Amino acid sequence: MADEVILLDYWPSMFGMRTRVALEEKNIKFDYREQDLFNKSPILLEMNPVHKKIPVLIHNGKPVCESLIQVEYIDETWPGGNPFLPSDPYQRAQAKFWGDFIDKKVYGPTRLIWGAKGEEQEAGTKEFIEMLKMLESELGDKTYFGGETFGYVDIAMIGFYCWFDVLEKCGNFSIEAECPKLIAWAKRCMKRESVAKSLPDSNKITKFVPELKKKIGIE
Numbered sequence: 001m002a003d004e005v006i007l008l009d010y011w012p013s014m015f016g017m018r019t020r021v022a023l024e025e026k027n028i029k030f031d032y033r034e035q036d037l038f039n040k041s042p043i044l045l046e047m048n049p050v051h052k053k054i055p056v057l058i059h060n061g062k063p064v065c066e067s068l069i070q071v072e073y074i075d076e077t078w079p080g081g082n083p084f085l086p087s088d089p090y091q092r093a094q095a096k097f098w099g100d101f102i103d104k105k106v107y108g109p110t111r112l113i114w115g116a117k118g119e120e121q122e123a124g125t126k127e128f129i130e131m132l133k134m135l136e137s138e139l140g141d142k143t144y145f146g147g148e149t150f151g152y153v154d155i156a157m158i159g160f161y162c163w164f165d166v167l168e169k170c171g172n173f174s175i176e177a178e179c180p181k182l183i184a185w186a187k188r189c190m191k192r193e194s195v196a197k198s199l200p201d202s203n204k205i206t207k208f209v210p211e212l213k214k215k216i217g218i219e
């Protein structure tokens with residue numbers, strides 16, 4: 001029986017983009033189901049009762065929650081092609097460390113940059129740039145975070161790239177000026193069909209943010 005793969009997602013989500021990219025990298029056919037996070041569907045509540053968040057990967061009726069867990073699950077379940085994670089335990093640990101770093105240290109400041117004002121927004125901008133500089137020094141002169149092949153940390157981070165334009169406009173800074181190597185890396189990733197297909201156009205994100213702010217009551 002062919003695998004049934006459903007992805008409960010939300011188009012602007014940099015977390016959902018991770019799972020989209022991972023599925024595309026493995027050439028897995030999946031049923032993409034856009035979710036309304038302001039009026040959550042019964043299937044979302046049923047499949048992710050703990051966090052009630054997207055993305056949720058439903059594989060033959062069984063839900064896998066949390067985007068980085070989904071990326072690893074996809075890598076293990078469909079092992080063909082380039083592995084996302086290295087086989088060496090230490091290298092795997094290092095890749096997961098940077099995935100965790102992105103979740104703990106990169107995502108938070110982005111909310112302040114587009115959602116806050118004044119000193120709070122400035123603090124978010126400063127923090128974001130500092131965190132990107134740490135990522136850039138980890139990348140160094142490598143093609144991808146794991147070396148020559150596109151993998152786990154690239155997948156964890158690349159979804160933020162389509163948010164860079166709106167973050168720069170809100171925070172009045174240039175990511176390229178601060179982290180040129182990181183921008184060069186992102187452009188390299190965008191050349192991959194799996195990434196180009198999975199990330200929305202940054203103009204769409206830029207138009208979306210003011211609508212989102214209105215919807216959540218921050219103006």
Ligand SMILES: N[C@@H](CCC(=O)N[C@@H](CSO)C(=O)NCC(=O)O)C(=O)O
Pocket residue numbers: 010013014015037052053054055065066067068
């Ligand atoms: N650690 C999780 C984060 C998912 C998340 O925040 N999803 C958001 C949309 S993207 O910002 C979400 O589903 N929010 C709905 C809510 O918070 O109610 C992951 O990596 O999958």
